[in-house]
Amino acid sequence: MADQAFQDYYTDDFSHCYGCGKHNSHGHQIKSYWEGEQSVALFTPKPYHTAIPGFVYGGLIASLIDCHGTGTAAAATYRAQKRPMDSEPVLRFVTASLQVDYLAPTPLDAQLEIRAEVEEITPKKVVIKAQVLAKGIVCAKGRVIAVQMPKTMLNAITGEK
Amino acid sequence: MADQAFQDYYTDDFSHCYGCGKHNSHGHQIKSYWEGEQSVALFTPKPYHTAIPGFVYGGLIASLIDCHGTGTAAAATYRAQKRPMDSEPVLRFVTASLQVDYLAPTPLDAQLEIRAEVEEITPKKVVIKAQVLAKGIVCAKGRVIAVQMPKTMLNAITGEK
Numbered sequence: 463m464a465d466q467a468f469q470d471y472y473t474d475d476f477s478h479c480y481g482c483g484k485h486n487s488h489g490h491q492i493k494s495y496w497e498g499e500q501s502v503a504l505f506t507p508k509p510y511h512t513a514i515p516g517f518v519y520g521g522l523i524a525s526l527i528d529c530h531g532t533g534t535a536a537a538a539t540y541r542a543q544k545r546p547m548d549s550e551p552v553l554r555f556v557t558a559s560l561q562v563d564y565l566a567p568t569p570l571d572a573q574l575e576i577r578a579e580v581e582e583i584t585p586k587k588v589v590i591k592a593q594v595l596a597k598g599i600v601c602a603k604g605r606v607i608a609v610q611m612p613k614t615m616l617n618a619i620t621g622e623k
Numbered sequence: 624m625a626d627q628a629f630q631d632y633y634t635d636d637f638s639h640c641y642g643c644g645k646h647n648s649h650g651h652q653i654k655s656y657w658e659g660e661q662s663v664a665l666f667t668p669k670p671y672h673t674a675i676p677g678f679v680y681g682g683l684i685a686s687l688i689d690c691h692g693t694g695t696a697a698a699a700t701y702r703a704q705k706r707p708m709d710s711e712p713v714l715r716f717v718t719a720s721l722q723v724d725y726l727a728p729t730p731l732d733a734q735l736e737i738r739a740e741v742e743e744i745t746p747k748k749v750v751i752k753a754q755v756l757a758k759g760i761v762c763a764k765g766r767v768i769a770v771q772m773p774k775t776m777l778n779a780i781t782g783e784k
Contacts, residue, residue, distance in 0.1 A: 478673050480680040488671040510649040512639050513717075514780050519641040519650075520718045521686020528681045556674075556728075557681045562721045567776075615728075619675050 467493035468501070468533040471547035475620050476554055481529030492526060492576075494533040501534040503576045511570065518568040523602050527592045528560050530576045531606030535588035538580045539610070554616060555588065555608040568594065568601040578606075586610045628654035629662070629694040632708035636781050637715055642690030653687060653737075655694040662695040664737045672731065679729040684763050688753045689721050691737045692767030696749035699741045700771070715777060716749065716769040729755065729762040739767075747771045 469482050469492070480489035494503040505526055513519035535555040540547045568574065578592040587609050594602040616622075630643050630653070641650035655664040666687055674680035696716040701708045729735070739753040748770050755763040777783075 476675060478676055480672055480674070481682050483673075486671060486673065488669075508649075510647060511641055512644075512647065513641070514637060514715075515639055519686070520689045520721065521642050521682060524685035524689065524721060524723075525680070525682020528685065557725050559725070560681065560685060560721075560723045562685075564718050564720070567717075 467495055468537045468547065469493055472554075473552065473620070476552075479529060481525050482533060490525065490529070492529055492533075494530050494537070494576075494578075496537065499579055501530065501537065501578045503530045503533075505574045505576065507570055507574065509570065513567075516570055518570050518574070518596075520562070520564055523564070523568060523574075523594050524560060524562050524604075526574065526576050526594065527562055527578075527602070527604035528557055528606060530578055531560075531590040531592055531604070532557055532608045534578045534580070534590050535606070535608035538583055538588055538590075539585075542583055552616065552620075554611040556611050557606055558587075558609045559605075559607040561605040563603045564601070565603060566599060566601045568596050572596040581605070628656055629698045629708065630654055633715075634713060634781070637713075640690060642686045643694060651683075651686065651690070653690055653694075655691050655698070655737075655739075657698065660740055662691065662698065662739045664691045664694075666735045666737065668731055668735065670731065674728075677731055679731050679735070679757075681723070681725060684725070684729060684735075684755050685721060685723050685765070687735065687737050687755065688723055688739075688763070688765035689718055689767060691739055692721075692751040692753055692765070693718055693769045695739045695741070695751050696767070696769035699744055699749055699751075700746075703744055713777065713781075715772040717772050718767055719748075719770045720766075720768040722766040724764045725762070726764060727760060727762045729757050733757040742766070
């Protein structure tokens, strides 16, 4: 795995997300890395991330797939443009659509592994497919349609004109 | 609206969910009510439920649709069976599939209204379609395929044989 996670390259303005922002002390602060053509993030649920006793609630799984998906979309686009993630112009993606299929109850006492890969990539849109594994079992599959954040929105956040 | 929320009828064993369990002090503790053929839940995001500054992160929206959806699935099935939600046998639903389309950035400084209705109901499966509104604008649409929790799993949780 690389030393730096995708999220480590996010500028401060984009590091407040509950799912993946390093400046969100309440949040999940997930870290995503390339492993060849796949991206991977690891996350250990808290005891209170429960659905029914012993199992992870579905919203957490959706959130992990969502943030790992948009992070992978950005990383894949930088990669397609053959430039590092800390180069300009900044690319950020938002989720247009999220699909999660829950295949098996996800145990709470396990580190979760979120794996994703690019299904389709165009200049403005990236489709990511993902899996969430626990104890070697695929507990959920997901699909994220991530679209590039419009420049007007990027500028509104960073304060640029 | 009725006095009691769907979740108020959940037995203690099923009240630990991060999204909707009244015994989960860390969680969202959403409350869902019938309003005619629709069900509605209200939720005020915390300041840290952010995606980018000023807007709600997508995983929260997915979580709200998920828990309101499975709660509505249970309520609709009790209603179809013409019996109250505190009658036996207990019905609980889990999510087989969750789809969320994010239509507009969801403001963080607003009470969110999650509205759902039954699209399809069979004895074992309920399909729910949902909307999340903020300031009168539909920010997200969702669809939950909820399936009845198998009796073996119900019994494992309640300790019955």
